[in-house]
Amino acid sequence: MREGIHKTNLKSFLLSELLIVVGAALYAAGFRFFMYPNDISTGGITGISMIINHLSGLPVGVMTIVLNIPLFLFSWKKFGTGFLLRSLTGMVMSSVFVDFFSTLNVEITGEPLLGAVYGGAIYGVGLGIVYHANGTTGGTDIVAKFLRHRYQHINFSTFILLSDIAVIFSFAVIFGLYERSMYAIIAMFISSRAVDLILYGAVNSKVCYIITSAPDAIKCAILERLDRGVTFLHGQGGYSGEEKRVILCVIKQAQIVTLKRLVKDCDEHAFVIVSDSREVFGEGFTYIGSD
Secondary structure (H helix, E strand, C coil): CHHHHHHHHHHHHHHHHHHHHHHHHHHHHHHHHHHHHHCCCCCHHHHHHHHHHHHHCCCHHHHHHHHHHHHHHHHHHHHHHHHHHHHHHHHHHHHHHHHHHHCCCCCCCCCHHHHHHHHHHHHHHHHHHHHHCCCCCCCHHHHHHHHHHHCCCCCHHHHHHHHHHHHHHHHHHHHCCHHHHHHHHHHHHHHHHHHHHHHHCCCCEEEEEEECCCHHHHHHHHHHHHCCCCEEEEEECCCCCCEEEEEEEEEEHHHHHHHHHHHHHHCCCCEEEEEEECCCECCCCECCCCC
8 A cells, every 4th residue: 555655656646746846847938938138028037147147148048057056955945855955956947947948949939028028928828837736946936936825816927927026027127128128028927827827727716696586497407407406595686675595606618608597587587797716626626625
């Protein structure tokens, strides 16, 4: 039994490491092939390393590793050896890929807007994959992960975006590249959305509240035709004072048209509220134990 558990843990660790390497490669490609050639700064330690590179000529990847040393000591104390190893992989591999890609004579685009859009998307997807594997690329990602533990109502990418803006602003002031820094903000916004897409998925579930005079008929229609569960909430009309049963249900986005039709068939005067749901855990959706 213990041997089986050990093999499972080893397999999980190796898969995480592989994902981190893939994510680090995409991260570096977005930065080196699209953003760096167009003087589009990133945030965090990589952005600070880019500033040092412009001032001294020192390699971005090497400076990234040097600047990360104190932060890795911090992460080891706060998050343990497992997180340290995964983050070390992400940081080292992304730095290696950045300096390796700089040796390739590849020029994809000299248009800063294209560099910001495509660079931000590829950079963000790479970061998202690394974060999904419970790693980081080091730098302010570690600080953001710490803050995310304390303020869980704020998305991880929001912390990253705020720190990135501070570094981008510094890059603009030091080199007078204000216009390119505007492109950098575009790139960082796109990358933060890409990170959210990888971590949380696309918004494909809807939360529906149905206020109706035919709750039982609509309940049966939802159960039979949509194969979705419903919950009754107790409500009261503010004007009439009439007691009502409000139907709460969560459905897939593709089912919204069918829901509207069956509600109309049962009660064309029903009041329906539909809103997006970031994440749904439970039967028929995402397993609650997934991470």
